[in-house]
Amino acid sequence: xxxxxxxxxxxxxxxxxxxxxxxxxxxxxxxxxxxxxxxxxxxxxxxxxxxxxxxxxxxxxxxxxxxxxxxxxxxxxxxxxxxxxxxxxxxxxxxxxxxxxxxxxxxxxxxxxxxxxxxxxxxxxxxxxxxxxxxxxxxxxxxxxxxxxxxxxxxxxxxxxxxxxxxxxxxxxxxxxxxxxxxxxxxxxxxxxxxxxxxxxxxxxxxxxxxxxxxxxxxxxxxxxxxxxxxxxxxxxxxxxxxxxxxxxxxxxxxxxxxxxxxxxxxxxxxxxxxxxxxxxxxxx
Amino acid sequence: xxxxxxxxxxxxxxxxxxxxxxxxxxxxxxxxxxxxxxxxxxxxxxxxxxxxxxxxxxxxxxxxxxxxxxxxxxxxxxxxxxxxxxxxxxxxxxxxxxxxxxxxxxxxxxxxxxxxxxxxxxxxxxxxxxxxxxxxxxxxxxxxxxxxxxxxxxxxxxxxxxxxxxxxxxxxxxxxxxxxxxxxxxxxxxxxxxxxxxxxxxxxxxxxxxxxxxxxxxxxxxxxxxxxxxxxxxxxxxxxxxxxxxxxxxxxxxxxxxxxxxxxxxxxxxxxxxxxxxxxxxxxxxxxxxxxxxxxxxxxxxxxxxxxxxxxxxxxxxxxxxxxxxxxxxxxxxxxxxxxxxxxxxxxxxxxx
Numbered sequence: 001x002x003x004x005x006x007x008x009x010x011x012x013x014x015x016x017x018x019x020x021x022x023x024x025x026x027x028x029x030x031x032x033x034x035x036x037x038x039x040x041x042x043x044x045x046x047x048x049x050x051x052x053x054x055x056x057x058x059x060x061x062x063x064x065x066x067x068x069x070x071x072x073x074x075x076x077x078x079x080x081x082x083x084x085x086x087x088x089x090x091x092x093x094x095x096x097x098x099x100x101x102x103x104x105x106x107x108x109x110x111x112x113x114x115x116x117x118x119x120x121x122x123x124x125x126x127x128x129x130x131x132x133x134x135x136x137x138x139x140x141x142x143x144x145x146x147x148x149x150x151x152x153x154x155x156x157x158x159x160x161x162x163x164x165x166x167x168x169x170x171x172x173x174x175x176x177x178x179x180x181x182x183x184x185x186x187x188x189x190x191x192x193x194x195x196x197x198x199x200x201x202x203x204x205x206x207x208x209x210x211x212x213x214x215x216x217x218x219x220x221x222x223x224x225x226x227x228x229x230x231x232x233x234x235x236x237x238x239x240x241x242x243x244x245x246x247x248x249x250x251x252x253x254x255x256x257x258x259x260x261x262x263x264x265x266x267x268x269x270x271x272x273x274x275x276x277x278x279x280x281x282x283x284x285x
Numbered sequence: 286x287x288x289x290x291x292x293x294x295x296x297x298x299x300x301x302x303x304x305x306x307x308x309x310x311x312x313x314x315x316x317x318x319x320x321x322x323x324x325x326x327x328x329x330x331x332x333x334x335x336x337x338x339x340x341x342x343x344x345x346x347x348x349x350x351x352x353x354x355x356x357x358x359x360x361x362x363x364x365x366x367x368x369x370x371x372x373x374x375x376x377x378x379x380x381x382x383x384x385x386x387x388x389x390x391x392x393x394x395x396x397x398x399x400x401x402x403x404x405x406x407x408x409x410x411x412x413x414x415x416x417x418x419x420x421x422x423x424x425x426x427x428x429x430x431x432x433x434x435x436x437x438x439x440x441x442x443x444x445x446x447x448x449x450x451x452x453x454x455x456x457x458x459x460x461x462x463x464x465x466x467x468x469x470x471x472x473x474x475x476x477x478x479x480x481x482x483x484x485x486x487x488x489x490x491x492x493x494x495x496x497x498x499x500x501x502x503x504x505x506x507x508x509x510x511x512x513x514x515x516x517x518x519x520x521x522x523x524x525x526x527x528x529x530x531x532x533x534x535x536x537x538x539x540x541x542x543x544x545x546x547x548x549x550x551x552x553x554x555x556x557x558x559x560x561x562x563x564x565x566x567x568x569x570x571x572x573x574x575x576x577x578x579x580x581x582x583x584x585x586x587x588x589x590x591x592x593x594x595x596x597x598x599x600x601x602x603x604x605x606x607x608x609x610x611x612x613x614x615x616x617x618x619x620x621x622x623x624x625x626x627x628x629x630x631x632x633x634x635x636x637x638x
Contacts, residue, residue: 058634059634060633060634060637060638063637064637067637125513125515126453126513126514126515127513127514127515145498147515148498148499226502230498230499230500231494231497231500231636231637232637234636234637239633242629242633244361245359245360245361245362246360246361246459246629247625247626247629247630248360248361248364248386248390249626250364
């Protein structure tokens with residue numbers, strides 16, 4: 001009797017999964033497959049590794065890839081430093097205050113990315129609000145260059161990606177009992193020791209999840225570095241866009257995109273190996 | 286099979302068959318509807334608005350063919366449309382080098398010059414796969430706030446002279462509006478620019494590279510940057526600068542050593558209304574229509590006779606006015622059609638160093 005029930009259950013589950021699998025295959029797996037295929041096609045439609053060879057041998061592409069990692073790393077670290085205290089406050093505050101803070105963090109996420117980036121252009125420009133304010137207050141004589149350089153890109157990207165650092169941190173911190181800090185102090189630790197040896201290690205899954213999310217998103221960023229960045233801030237996404245739209249060299253663009261995808265996959269594999277992807281949802285190992 | 290499901294399948298089957306039967310007599314109606322409309326893609330902004338008032342609306346009035354606008358022109362999209370067979374645009378306004386590049390990639394339909402009177406059109410814009418729409422120039426634009434009394438740089442050598450003329454600048458992030466100017470800044474006379482001495486051009490660009498604050502990618506950017514006071518000097522398309530001057534921005538245009546070039550109408554391969562597209566091209570090549578667009582934006586006509594219809598006050602601001610054109614260099618569109626890809630790769634490599 002129970003064997004019959006189990007068999008029916010399995011068949012039903014498979015059928016219910018079918019639409020989702022079909023959707024993923026048609027709209028995700030097949031296009032990615034075509035991307036890989038395109039990156040291996042040369043003139044005359046025969047298979048070739050020429051595009052990948054070009055990527056590796058010409059220094060400009062490696063330089064841009066390194067640039068991309070450099071910027072993304074800086075953004076991730078800054079987002080962590082800024083986001084950690086905010087998440088801590090949210091996790092230990094009263095429910096009403098926490099809800100208000102949550103709303104403040106989520107609201108920008110619902111504003112268009114383009115609008116937020118343009119807002120930064122207005123704020124950071126030579127005659128922008130920040131410069132005008134500082135000059136008006138007498139702090140500066142000449143406007144400082146906050147836009148079209150690494151500063152502008154970093155500020156813009158940190159602003160956009162901060163919620164993605166705060167939310168995983170917050171979800172893990174909510175599960176940490178603040179009483180533990182008091183218990184540690186009771187046992188003789190000062191506040192700094194209690195934080196570094198008790199709270200911080202417990203919040204590590206949140207830190208890892210937040211950093212992973214922010215880093216992976218940052219390496220694929222296009223709009224913000226394109227609008228706020230200068231010559232030295234070219235990221236790989238801008239290169240791909242140039243190849244696709246201006247030069248119409250889709251084969252090479254696919255090779256670049258496939259490389260970006262491979263790098264992301266490697267990062268995820270490393271993360272899974274050491275921490276486990278289920279941690280992202282605050283799961284316990 | 287239960288009686289309920291059998292009835293359901295039967296009902297569905299009849300409805301589908303009825304739908305199919307009705308669709309057949311409807312299909313010529315659909316085709317005729319498509320002929321009644323023309324999808325035109327251009328560059329957007331002030332330029333497309335000027336085209337709307339001077340070309341699209343008069344064409345609709347005269348022929349009854351409705352114009353559906355699209356923007357902006359995107360070469361990647363164009364290629365994707367042609368390759369997938371789903372061509373949404375019937376007619377596209379492209380930059381001059383795209384005529385040769387697009388034809389080489391097999392993306393364009395040839396022009397049917399039986400339908401167009403090209404006797405008075407400047408011969409260089411009458412190409413196999415495209416016909417010129419307007420002439421425009423890439424020029425040196427300056428802030429009149431920083432340079433109020435005509436003491437602005439008047440040549441590319443002066444634009445390159447960061448000691449005499451310090452301040453933030455913007456140029457295009459593309460070899461195509463830069464290399465000729467770099468050569469002129471280095472002393473190459475205008476009639477010896479092509480074929481480009483690429484090494485010399487890049488060495489010249491090196492001299493000014495670090496002083497460039499912004500590297501623009503869209504036509505409106507340099508105009509906006511000048512208007513905002515973000516930069517003092519720029520290379521830009523003359524029509525965009527004229528628009529902001531009209532709106533009150535403190536900017537000026539220096540015609541000396543400008544680069545004259547043109548936009549072309551092309552028809553994507555597989556366009557659904559090639560006939561309508563050629564009708565439109567024939568309509569807009571007439572001198573009166575060519576003159577009409579200058580009322581809204583100072584781009585030059587491709588039809589010589591158009592100057593008969595243009596107010597001389599307006600004419601002196603046009604890139605093709607003899608006073609202006611004699612100080613400019615004409616672009617070699619074939620050179621760029623063949624070399625843009627290689628030069629862009631070189632540019633990208635040079636850009637990040």
